[in-house]
Amino acid sequence: MSSLDDADDGMLLNFVTDDSSTSKSTSNNSQKVTGGRWKDRRKLQMMLDGKKTRGKRSQQDLYKETGDDDEHDEDSKSNKKRSTMNNNNSRNQTLMTNKKTRELDNKLASRKGGVLPPNTASSEIVSSLFTSNREISTAVNTNKHDENIKINPSNAPSMEDSFDALGINDTLVSHLVEKMRITKPTNIQKLAIPNLISSNKKNNDLFIHAQTGSGKTLTYLLPIISSILEMEAHVDRKSGCFALIVAPTRELASQIYQVASTLTNCCHYLVPCLLIGGERKKSEKARLRKGCNFIVGTPGRILDHLQNTKVIREQMGDSLRYLVLDEGDKLMELGFEQTIDDILKIIHEVPINNRKFPKLPSRIINVLCSATLKGRVTKLGDVALQNYKLISVSGKTEKETVTVAPDQLLQQITIVPPKLRLVTLAAELNNMTKRAKENPEQTTRTMVFLSCSDSVEFHFETFSSNDSHHKDIVGDTVRLLTKGNTIFPCFDPAETPKVLCYKLHGSLSQQMRTQTLKHFATDNDATKGKHLIMFCTDVASRGLDLPYVSTVIEVDPPFAAEDHLHRIGRTARAGKPGESLLFLLPGEEEGYMDYIKPYHPLGWQLLKFDEDILKSAFSDLRVARNDITAKDAQRKKSKDKTEKILEWDTNATTWHLNVERRLLEDSTYKNVAMRGYTSHVRAYATHITQEKKFFNVRCLHLGHLAKSFGLRERPKSMGALGSKQQKMEDDAFKNKKKEDPQMKLIRMARKAVRASASEFNY
Numbered sequence: 001m002s003s004l005d006d007a008d009d010g011m012l013l014n015f016v017t018d019d020s021s022t023s024k025s026t027s028n029n030s031q032k033v034t035g036g037r038w039k040d041r042r043k044l045q046m047m048l049d050g051k052k053t054r055g056k057r058s059q060q061d062l063y064k065e066t067g068d069d070d071e072h073d074e075d076s077k078s079n080k081k082r083s084t085m086n087n088n089n090s091r092n093q094t095l096m097t098n099k100k101t102r103e104l105d106n107k108l109a110s111r112k113g114g115v116l117p118p119n120t121a122s123s124e125i126v127s128s129l130f131t132s133n134r135e136i137s138t139a140v141n142t143n144k145h146d147e148n149i150k151i152n153p154s155n156a157p158s159m160e161d162s163f164d165a166l167g168i169n170d171t172l173v174s175h176l177v178e179k180m181r182i183t184k185p186t187n188i189q190k191l192a193i194p195n196l197i198s199s200n201k202k203n204n205d206l207f208i209h210a211q212t213g214s215g216k217t218l219t220y221l222l223p224i225i226s227s228i229l230e231m232e233a234h235v236d237r238k239s240g241c242f243a244l245i246v247a248p249t250r251e252l253a254s255q256i257y258q259v260a261s262t263l264t265n266c267c268h269y270l271v272p273c274l275l276i277g278g279e280r281k282k283s284e285k286a287r288l289r290k291g292c293n294f295i296v297g298t299p300g301r302i303l304d305h306l307q308n309t310k311v312i313r314e315q316m317g318d319s320l321r322y323l324v325l326d327e328g329d330k331l332m333e334l335g336f337e338q339t340i341d342d343i344l345k346i347i348h349e350v351p352i353n354n355r356k357f358p359k360l361p362s363r364i365i366n367v368l369c370s371a372t373l374k375g376r377v378t379k380l381g382d383v384a385l386q387n388y389k390l391i392s393v394s395g396k397t398e399k400e401t402v403t404v405a406p407d408q409l410l411q412q413i414t415i416v417p418p419k420l421r422l423v424t425l426a427a428e429l430n431n432m433t434k435r436a437k438e439n440p441e442q443t444t445r446t447m448v449f450l451s452c453s454d455s456v457e458f459h460f461e462t463f464s465s466n467d468s469h470h471k472d473i474v475g476d477t478v479r480l481l482t483k484g485n486t487i488f489p490c491f492d493p494a495e496t497p498k499v500l501c502y503k504l505h506g507s508l509s510q511q512m513r514t515q516t517l518k519h520f521a522t523d524n525d526a527t528k529g530k531h532l533i534m535f536c537t538d539v540a541s542r543g544l545d546l547p548y549v550s551t552v553i554e555v556d557p558p559f560a561a562e563d564h565l566h567r568i569g570r571t572a573r574a575g576k577p578g579e580s581l582l583f584l585l586p587g588e589e590e591g592y593m594d595y596i597k598p599y600h601p602l603g604w605q606l607l608k609f610d611e612d613i614l615k616s617a618f619s620d621l622r623v624a625r626n627d628i629t630a631k632d633a634q635r636k637k638s639k640d641k642t643e644k645i646l647e648w649d650t651n652a653t654t655w656h657l658n659v660e661r662r663l664l665e666d667s668t669y670k671n672v673a674m675r676g677y678t679s680h681v682r683a684y685a686t687h688i689t690q691e692k693k694f695f696n697v698r699c700l701h702l703g704h705l706a707k708s709f710g711l712r713e714r715p716k717s718m719g720a721l722g723s724k725q726q727k728m729e730d731d732a733f734k735n736k737k738k739e740d741p742q743m744k745l746i747r748m749a750r751k752a753v754r755a756s757a758s759e760f761n762y
């Protein structure tokens with residue numbers, strides 16, 4: 001296992017060598033080496049002088065890595081041959097032998113005119129992508145997906161059943177069929193709807209457990225609305241609120257509200273209302289005063305209104321009969337237990353007038369929905385539900401019930417060394433863009449999950465604004481790539497790439513989040529035939545129902561295994577097909593596969609990051625260097641007559657060096673990368689205790705990981721950042737004078753605003 005101490009292993013020295021020596025680097029023993037640390041300089045000098053060092057790399061490796069593409073082709077070929085013979089069978093070593101070129105920016109600069117640009121002449125270290133990577137120990141796939149098995153989508157509507165037979169009101173059924181194109185119920189709807197419809201007789205609470213994408217929202221909304229319509233009593237928005245629906249995130253609450261609005265289009269007199277953080281409370285109050293029949297919202301904002309808006313309690317007295325807690329496990333995970341307890345206390349204190357709506361249940365029926373059954377959600381069940389019945393497709397009791405991914409979802413896993421994470425992601429996105437091109441009429445949607453907001457910012461910046469060939473569509477959260485963009489090797493410089501990049505995380509304003517999601521989810525001329533790539537945090541993992549997401553990529557594994565199910569559940573919904581790809585690091589993380597095996601009874605495909613992903617993206621082409629002007633390239637091309645096709649690993653290296661060079665030239669981008677890296681490492685330390693054995697921050701190779709953020713070395717400021725801030729706070733505390741009460745009030749108010757704005761800030 002690599003330890004933090006060998007963080008520099010495999011780092012190639014980016015020294016300034018004597019100009020004249022460029023083309024004869026192996027033979028010229030008197031080359032002058034400058035820059036870098038003295039130890040590294042001495043090591044290189046000794047190597048160039050033909051002396052052996054105690055280091056792991058041979059002179060031959062060094063030669064290969066400092067060699068120039070064009071000038072050492074033949075030499076490198078022979079090197080390759082020799083290395084192949086000498087090396088053992090390990091993957092890394094084989095890859096190392098494949099590596100025939102390594103570029104040095106400053107060498108090129110010195111060749112051009114002998115003057116190095118200030119930033120490239122620094123003593124920075126360039127780590128070679130394909131060497132010194134930790135060995136991948138998983139040789140065989142122990143949970144292989146059998147491609148010959150015929151699979152029936154497990155969350156699809158069941159063809160033998162109908163909504164009529166489940167007792168849903170006729171008007172609602174016609175509306176479902178004609179306006180929403182929903183004709184048959186899914187398995188969970190078949191099981192749960194009759195239970196909720198007859199809850200006025202049975203009076204027991206329900207715990208609905210079903211796979212992602214199985215239609216849980218309609219499972220509770222349909223019987224509630226149907227029961228109101230079946231009362232045949234006069235109802236309008238002033239009749240009171242019949243159902244309170246609590247969801248963990250604003251996005252999910254907005255989505256449930258949308259479904260409720262669509263359903264109530266067949267009965268305009270029923271009105272839903274949305275209460276979420278980040279919106280103006282004043283306008284919410286005005287809406288509540290006008291009256292509504294369903295309230296959908298996030299826990300904090302609902303409790304706030306229950307405590308401070310008198311009219312909301314008045315509206316619930318006669319009518320409230322249903323309380324739905326959607327995504328119960330997430331509500332618990334986000335620490336809403338106390339808030340929900342407070343909501344329950346307030347609503348159960350409101351006296352119910354049973355004479356007004358005698359056909360409705362005589363008490364408030366509590367419904368808890370979750371796609372997972374592990375952990376604290378069962379505790380929420382014990383607190384919020386009375387005498388509850390578990391409704392689950394997969395088993396009869398909680399113990400028998402297992403949560404699995406939808407059968408039709410094709411899970412793929414790839415083990416990628418830390419240095420190669422970024423380029424492998426680029427390759428995977430490139431391959432998908434290439435496939436999307438084959439179907440110009442269809443919109444392809446991909447979601448890329450990352451650990452934190454800062455990492456999302458870095459990846460979004462990397463893939464969306466390369467060469468500034470992009471156009472902002474919605475603020476700076478949605479970008480259309482424009483002609484000339486070369487971020488993916490499959491792009492033809494003469495054509496406009498059909499790719500849109502999105503970013504979504506908790507640090508964006510609610511307005512931006514809503515607009516970004518809306519753009520991503522809408523099928524129109526702006527999105528038609530394009531590949532839409534969304535870089536996001538777990539803020540997008542729960543409950544979001546986006547129209548046909550074809551692939552989910554988990555570049556960073558989730559902080560808890562249940563979140564893996566939710567993230568991949570954004571695809572393969574309601575019977576549709578879908579794919580997901582999980583990136584793991586070699587070493588401890590490989591053990592995670594056994595841990596998530598129960599979620600994937602139908603197995604997975606194990607992809608080789610090089611053979612299956614990089615090779616198909618970077619073969620049969622030549623990735624251009626971004627430090628050579630188009631003019632120079634043209635001159636070189638006319639000199640060479642034919643444009644040479646390079647090996648896939650050379651192209652992958654050039655692609656990565658392009659990112660690194662961009663970072664050196666653009667300090668803003670570099671800061672984004674450093675923040676992304678630092679926050680990612682911090683986030684890595686927050687994996688749940690049970691899973692720390694797979695995700696132990698002490699086992700991370702920080703130097704190699706920095707490479708996947710385009711950084712040539714671990715930022716020196718890392719670690720100091722926290723202590724610096726701490727010192728500033730301590731100093732401020734020491735020097736604190738007695739604060740003016742009015743100022744204190746303003747400060748506290750600001751703090752509260754900040755706290756509410758950063759709700760779900762992940």
Ligand SMILES: Nc1ncnc2c1ncn2[C@@H]1O[C@H](COP(=O)(O)OP(=O)(O)OP(=O)(O)O)[C@@H](O)[C@H]1O
Pocket residue numbers: 157182183184185186189210211212213214215216217218371542543544545569570573574
């Ligand atoms: N009976 C049905 N037939 C066809 N499509 C359906 C049916 N019921 C629901 N859907 C569709 O399935 C999709 C998923 O529904 P929904 O978001 O309610 O799933 P969910 O079970 O809550 O998923 P998650 O656990 O991820 O939140 C929606 O687009 C919805 O319109």
